[in-house]
Amino acid sequence: MxxxxxxxxxxxxxxxxxxxxxxxxxxxxxxxxxxxxxxxxxxxxxxxxxxxxxxxxxxxxxxxxxxxxxxxxxxxxxSHIKSLPRAATGEPFEFMRSHMIEADLGLETWTLREFRDALAHVEVGAIYNHVCEARLRKGRLSGDFADWLSAEDGLGLQELAARVAKAGCLGVSLEGIREQIVRLCDRELSTG
Structure with missing residues (x-):
């Protein structure tokens, strides 16, 4: 391997x-x-x-x-073990590749409330695209959501964007990421 x-x-x-x-x-x-x-x-x-x-x-x-x-x-x-581990069950590791195809969902948001409501219901693949894909394959290290929230031609909410950029750490599912960002939006909407 x-x-x-x-x-x-x-x-x-x-x-x-x-x-x-x-x-x-x-x-x-x-x-x-x-x-x-x-x-x-x-x-x-x-x-x-x-x-x-x-x-x-x-x-x-x-x-x-x-x-x-x-x-x-x-x-x-x-380097620290005496014998190399082998697949005891005969189950080989199969290396795979992927290719993402983006599809326009026809959703647009102009306010934080619209963004929050759309995020709460959008297909989970869209969250993957705007968080995971954006960070690595597209080179947007904060993710699309945080970039839009902080941009002057977006909502200009730098503090919220910084918190959204941290969503999705190790061990959190896409549904968990969705819940984190929705909660952050709810908090911003209730105080802003």
Whole structure:
């Protein structure tokens, strides 16, 4: 697995770390990335699984930085054990890639109330696109929502935007991210 992670396309690293949130939008699994889950369940290496499982993919500015960290964790761990873990169940790790296709949902908001109400009901894939995809593939490190909330041609709400940018940390499902942002909007609406 270590050698393959060095060679696979960045889209595959992305799929197994970031798109995990889209594939498990309503509930978190054992770990928030496929590498940690497979190592734990199929190679029976719980220590390495936990080390990989605490990686927050949103803390990295790019996939290559994340790849380097995954490789460093795996190399360090493997250098301290006597026998290499193997997939005991015969379940190989299948490297996948993804390609996102954006679809206009026909939703526009002009006020914080409209944004909050639309966010509360929009399909969860839209949250993934504007939070996860925006941060990594589009290079908007705060995410689309925070960028719009803080922009002068948006709502100009810098403090709210800073709090929204922090939503969606490790271990939070897309529904959890939605709930966090809706609560932040509710708080702003009640005080503003």
């Amino acid at each position: 270590l050698e393959l992670i060095e060679e696979i396309p960045a889209d595959s690293i992305y799929y197994h770390t970031h798109s995990y949130y889209l594939r498990h939008a309503y509930a978190q699994g054992l770990f928030p990335n496929d590498f940690a889950t497979w190592v734990t369940l199929h190679a029976h290496d719980r220590v390495l699984g936990e080390q990989l499982g605490i990686l927050d993919p949103f803390e990295f500015d790019g996939i290559e930085q994340l790849r380097v960290e995954i490789l460093a964790i795996m190399s360090e761990h493997l």
